[in-house]
Amino acid sequence: MITMTLLSILATISFSILYQVPKKAIIPIGVVGMVAWLSYSISLQFSHNVVLASFIGSLIASLLSEAFARFIHMPVVLFAVPGIVVLLPGLLAYSAMKAFVSHQYMTGISMATQTALVAGALASGIAMSGIVAKAIWRKYRVSTPPVR
Numbered sequence: 001m002i003t004m005t006l007l008s009i010l011a012t013i014s015f016s017i018l019y020q021v022p023k024k025a026i027i028p029i030g031v032v033g034m035v036a037w038l039s040y041s042i043s044l045q046f047s048h049n050v051v052l053a054s055f056i057g058s059l060i061a062s063l064l065s066e067a068f069a070r071f072i073h074m075p076v077v078l079f080a081v082p083g084i085v086v087l088l089p090g091l092l093a094y095s096a097m098k099a100f101v102s103h104q105y106m107t108g109i110s111m112a113t114q115t116a117l118v119a120g121a122l123a124s125g126i127a128m129s130g131i132v133a134k135a136i137w138r139k140y141r142v143s144t145p146p147v148r
Helices: 002-018 023-047 050-072 077-083 090-101 105-143
Strands: none
Touching: 002 023, 002 077, 023 050, 023 077, 050 077, 050 105, 090 105
């Protein structure tokens, strides 16, 4: 688990460097990737459901991205997209295509469906975090008295 956590940080930071993210955002993006992977793997151990674990990992990573974006004054997308790279179902999509090529159509359809469900769960987690973060931020802004 420690090895995979370190590899998730490395993968997320490498993706960030590849797309020329500002230097002050690289370490927080690595933290988002690590938290995404940890929340995914912990929820996978409890639920044994890849789609639910992907949703939870995406939601937590996106909420953390919202917090970093407000703290560092950068766009949320800058943190959220590289942060969930470690959750993308690349191996599952590859296995689905391999099954189709080797004429195992039922296996391919099953894997392709699971790939689509995981991708939908990732997108839903990002969308849900935006709604939750805006509700929290609105409540925080309303309850804080104006500075005079």
